[in-house]
Structure formats: structure tokens, C-alpha cells
Amino acid sequence: MPKYLTIKEPYPPGDFAIWIIVYVELLTFGLLFAGYAFSRRINLQMFNDSQLLLNQSIGFINTLILISSSFFIVKAVQKIKNETNENSYKSSIIASKWLLSAMLLGIIFLMLKLTEFSHLFEQGITLSTNTFFMFYLLLTMFHFMHVSLGVIILFNLHHKTKAQGYSQNDCRGLETGAIYWHLVDLLWIVLFPLVYIIR
Amino acid sequence: MKKIAERVWIVLILLSIFAFLLGYLKLVSTFVVGVLVLSTFLKGQLIIDYFMDLKEVRLKYRIIPTLWLILILLCITIAYYLPVVKN
Numbered sequence: 001m002p003k004y005l006t007i008k009e010p011y012p013p014g015d016f017a018i019w020i021i022v023y024v025e026l027l028t029f030g031l032l033f034a035g036y037a038f039s040r041r042i043n044l045q046m047f048n049d050s051q052l053l054l055n056q057s058i059g060f061i062n063t064l065i066l067i068s069s070s071f072f073i074v075k076a077v078q079k080i081k082n083e084t085n086e087n088s089y090k091s092s093i094i095a096s097k098w099l100l101s102a103m104l105l106g107i108i109f110l111m112l113k114l115t116e117f118s119h120l121f122e123q124g125i126t127l128s129t130n131t132f133f134m135f136y137l138l139l140t141m142f143h144f145m146h147v148s149l150g151v152i153i154l155f156n157l158h159h160k161t162k163a164q165g166y167s168q169n170d171c172r173g174l175e176t177g178a179i180y181w182h183l184v185d186l187l188w189i190v191l192f193p194l195v196y197i198i199r
Numbered sequence: 200m201k202k203i204a205e206r207v208w209i210v211l212i213l214l215s216i217f218a219f220l221l222g223y224l225k226l227v228s229t230f231v232v233g234v235l236v237l238s239t240f241l242k243g244q245l246i247i248d249y250f251m252d253l254k255e256v257r258l259k260y261r262i263i264p265t266l267w268l269i270l271i272l273l274c275i276t277i278a279y280y281l282p283v284v285k286n
Contacts, residue, residue, distance in 0.1 A: 008255055008258070009255050009256045009257065011256070011257075012251075012253055012256045012260045012261075013251075013252045013256075019260070022264070023263060026263075026264060026267045027267075030267055030271050033274070033275065034271065034275075037274055037278035037279065038274075038278045040278065041278055056223060057223075059219075060219040063218075064212060067212060068208070070246065070250050071208040071211075071250070073250075074250055075204065175252075179251055182250045185250070186243055186246045186247065186251075186264070189239060189242050189246060190239060190268075190271060192215075192218070193236075194275060196222060197218055197235060198227065198232055199222075
């Protein structure tokens with residue numbers, strides 16, 4: 001069948017409520033991203049000087065971590081969706097291991113971010129230091145909270161998957177959690193070049 | 200087609216390395232920011248299509264995150280290329 005004639009899925013994967021959350025989060029972060037970009041124009045030198053105090057390497061490692069953890073979750077969902085009656089136990093165990101790996105990467109992300117925050121706080125940098133750090137701390141701390149919630153969600157998904165709580169025909173909960181984690185990844189994909197690289 | 204997630208993952212990693220090297224080697228210039236924005240769009244769209252699995256979903260659902268990505272990156276680009284406000 002030609003590609004353009006393929007029938008599209010009527011609804012996106014996961015629970016519909018997660019998509020409402022996704023759209024709201026995209027809007028909220030979008031406003032902050034735009035606010036950062038336009039505020040930068042008002043005091044370009046201050047933004048460029050303040051940006052030098054950030055650790056680009058940690059930002060980069062965190063990017064690799066989030067992309068890889070998102071990939072691991074895709075693998076977990078694929079494993080469950082492709083399971084058969086004969087291999088359902090094995091598929092659940094493998095999927096739970098992918099989820100555990102994704103969760104561990106999420107924890108490493110949080111630890112690296114905490115190191116970055118504590119380094120800045122040691123230098124006396126706070127939300128009120130200047131507009132750059134106000135936006136930087138607001139964006140990254142808000143994102144940090146989302147990753148923290150994501151790790152809790154992944155912990156629960158891991159447990160339920162390990163206990164064979166999802167099957168090929170009933171994995172909506174798993175898909176819902178996965179969409180949340182991909183959202184966190186998508187937000188970081190924009191945040192990283194905007195705050196750490198563009199100058 | 201079977202290993203599409205793996206391919207997407209590798210492309211995302213490579214584009215991230217590219218972005219990091221631009222910053223690390225201090226190669227970010229007016230032109231390079233445009234390239235960086237385009238590579239960010241590509242990364243975001245790959246996540247939307249293949250990780251969020253919206254590629255095979257009706258356009259009305261797929262278009263919202265894609266439009267968000269275009270709008271945000273457009274805002275960032277406009278803010279970058281507009282003349283700097285002098286205090």
C-alpha cells in the first residue's frame with residue numbers, strides 16, 4: 001500500500017489526559033523560553049557573561065542522558081507491544097529492565113543538576129542575581145521538578161511491568177508514562193541550546 | 200524500518216554532540232545560530248514523531264507539538280537576529 005494511503009491512528013498513544021498535560025506544559029515552558037530569548041536582547045552582555053558561569057559539559061551530558069533514557073522507554077514500550085502469549089513473562093522482564101535503566105539515567109540527571117545548582121549557590125548566585133539567572137534557575141528548577149516526577153512515574157511503571165501488569169492489549173498506562181518522559185526530553189532539547197549554547 | 204528507534208537515537212546523539220561542539224569550541228556565530236536552531240527543530244521533530252509515536256496519528260494531534268516547536272524556535276531566532284536594544 002502506498003505510504004500516503006496508510007490509515008492514521010485516530011488517537012495519540014496513552015491516556016488522553018496526558019496530552020492535555022503535555023499541551024499545558026508546552027505552553028508554560030514556551031512562554032518562559034520566549035521570555036528568556038527576548039529578555040536577552042535587552043542586556044546582551046550580561047546574558048553572555050553570566051552564561052560563561054554555566055557548565056556546558058554537564059548540560060551536554062544531561063542531554064545525552066535524557067535522550068538515551070527516552071530511547072530506553074521506547075524499547076520498553078516496543079517490547080510489551082510486541083509480546084506474545086508464549087513470551088509475555090520474558091518480555092515483561094526485559095521491558096522492566098529497560099525502564100529501570102531509564103530511571104537510573106533520570107536519577108543521574110538529577111544528581112548532576114544538583115551538583116550544578118550547588119556550585120552556583122556556593123558562588124552566591126540566586127534567582128535575584130540578575131535576569132539571566134532568574135530565567136536559568138526558573139527554567140532548570142521547573143524542569144528538575146518534572147524530571148523528579150518522571151523518575152517516580154518510571155519507578156511505578158518498572159514495578160508494574162515487572163509484575164506483568166501490562167500486556168500487548170493493555171499497555172495504556174505504560175504509554176502514558178512514556179509520553180510524560182518524552183515531554184521532559186523534548187523540553188530539554190530546546191532548553192539546552194537556548195540557555196547553554198546560543199550566545 | 201525495524202531498527203528505526205535505534206537510528207533516531209543515534210541521530211539525536213550526533214546532533215547533540217554537534218551542538219555541544221559548536222558551543223565548546225566557541226564557534227557560535229550569527230550564521231551558526233541558524234544551523235543550531237534547525238538542528239534543534241530536527242531533534243524535536245524526531246522525538247515528536249518517533250519517541251512520542253505521533254507519526255502515524257491523525258494530523259490534528261501531531262500538529263500541536265510540531266507547531267509549538269516551530270513557534271518557539273521562530274521566537275528564539277527572531278529575538279536573536281533582531282537588533283540589540285541599547286540601554
